[in-house]
Amino acid sequence: MDLSRLQRLNQWCWTLPLAEGERRGEVRIYGSRELLEAMDNKVMEQITNVARLPGLVGPAMAMPDAHWGYGFPIGGVAAFDPEKGGIISAGGVGFDISCGIRCLRTNLDLTDVVGKLPSLARGLSENIPAGVGEEGELKLNVSELDEVLIGGAQWAVQCGYGTEADLKFIEENGRMTNPVPENVSMLAKKRQRGEMGTLGSGNHYLEVQVVDRIHDRPAAEAYGLHEGQIVVSIHCGSRGLGHQIGTDYLVSLAKAASRLGISLPDRELACAPINSPEGQQYIGAMNAAMNCALANRQILTHLTRETFRHEVADAVLDTLFDVSHNTCKPEYHSVNGGKRLLYVHRKGATRAFGPGNPSLPERYRAIGQPVVIGGSMGTGSYILAGTAESERLAFSSASHGAGRAMSRHQALKQWRGRQLVDELAREGILIRTRSMRGVAEEAPGAYKDVNLVAEATEQAGLARRVAFLRPKVCVKG
C-alpha cells in the first residue's frame, strides 16, 4: 500500500485525510508500517468506498490482517445507524455468512496423545467431510432445514449433537434471533441438503493444536488454558446455503440500490437501507444463514468429540468459544456519550467484546471475550481477549486471521502441495487433505506473519494476546 497518502495517528493506526471537496466518513486502518506496506492498495480503495456509504457511524475500518476482498475488504468493519438511513450490504458480510471458529479445549496434554496423532489425523480426515463435492451423512429435507435455520446450534444440541453447556460459550447462545427462513431461496435450501456437518474447502480447516505459549496467565486461567494442552479449532461457515444467499442477495441488492437511488461508488457495494423491505429481507435471510453456520460447527464439534474418544476413551472436549467473523449484527455501542443501536458489519473481522459485557458468559466476563486469530497450517494461531478500549477504537472488533499476503494463483506457481505436506510432516505437523492444489494455495508462505498481526492487534488496543497455539494435525478441505 502506498503510505504517502496516509496520515499516521499513532504507531498502530492510520487514516486517509479528506481531499478538498471530498465527502465521506473517516477511514482508519490498523496495523504496523510493515503490515500496511504489504497490503494491497485495493484495501485502501475499498475501505474508502465503504466510508462513502449512507448512515455510516464512526470510521470505516480495516483490521491489521486486512486484504483485498469484494465490496468491503476482508478485515473490514463498519457500523451503520438504521435511523440515519444506514445500510446493510451483502458484500459487507461475505458469501460465507457467519464463517467463524469453534475452539475446543481438551483435558489432554501433548504428552498424552503424541503417539496417537497419526491415528487421530486419520480418524478426523475420515469422519469430517471436507473438500469440494463432499457431503455429510445427515440429509435434511426442506422443512427440517427450516428448523436448523430457526434453531441454530440449539437445534443441533436438541438433536444430540453436543450439550447444553456448549451453548453458553457460543455467540448469541447458539441461536441468532429473528431468522426468516422464508427469505431463503429454495435453491439455497436444496444446496444445503447434504452439507450439514461439512467443513468445506479453501481456507477452512480443522486443527489439533498445542498451547505453545501463554501471554496472559490470568486470562488463560479463565479460558482454561495451560502450556502443553491440546486444543482443537474448527474453521468453517454456513456452507452452500450461505453461499447461495450471498449470491442471491448480491444481485438483488445491487438492483435495489439503483432503484432506491443509492449512489454506489462501486457496484460491488450492493446494499439497501436497513429500514427498507429489501434490507429487512436480506437481514432475515442472513440471520437464518448464521444459524446454519452455528449448527454446522456444532455438528462438527460432535464428530470431533466422537473421533477423539475413539482414540482416547476419557477425552473431554469443552467449547472454549465459538466466534463468527463474517456477520452484520445489531448491537448497542457508545456514540457521543450515548448508546445507539448500530448494525456492525464485520467481514473477516471478529467481534471482541471487552470485560464486563453482559452478553459474555459469566466465566469470561471479568476477562473479555475470547478472540481467535487463525493462522496458516504451518505457523500457528492466537487466542486473544477483547479489551475495554476496543469499544472506542473499533466498536469492539479485532483481526480474524493471518490474512493472505499472496494471491492463490501466485501460491500455485510457487509451491507444490505434496512437497508442502512432506515438509510440514518433518516439522511434526500432519496435514490430511484430498486437495493438493488446496494445500499449495494455502501454503504458510502465502499468508502474513501471524505474529505481526497478533502483535499489531494488541498494540492497537483491539484485543490482547492470551495464548499461542501451534498446529499438530490439520484437516484441510
Next chain:
Amino acid sequence: MNSAPMTDAYFEHGADVGIVGRGATIEQAFEDAARATFAIMTDLDAVHPIETVNLELEEADNELALVRWLNLLLGLARERGLALGQFHLERDGMRWRGTASGEPWRAALERGVEVKGATLTMLEVKKTASGWEARCIVDV
C-alpha cells in the same frame, strides 16, 4: 490436481480468483467463463457428461447475466452433487437458456478448491476486437 489451470483464463486477485471467458459471441464467452470457474474445482477433461441440468434466467444487464449464469450453475451443481464440465448457452433478447453436463462426484475425480460464488467485483462484459470477453472475481 496441483498445476495452475489455463493461465489466460485467470487474473490476479489478492484472496480469491479472477476468471475470464472469451468467445466469438457473448454466449460463448459466458460458456468459457463457466469452464474457467469449474476448472478451479476439478479437471474438466476427466468429467464424464452423464447428467445434464437445464437452466433459464431473464436478465437485461449483460454483466449481471454473467454473475447470475455462473451462480445458477454453481447452485445447481451443488444441489445435485455434480461436477460439471460442459456448458452451453443460448440467448434470446433478455432470456438466457443454458445446459450443463457432468457427473456425480466420485473418488477418482481430482479435488481443487470449492467456488462459493461469482461476485460483482471487477465484473466486466465487453466486446473486443476478436469477439467477447467476460470476467469477474469468484469467491473461493
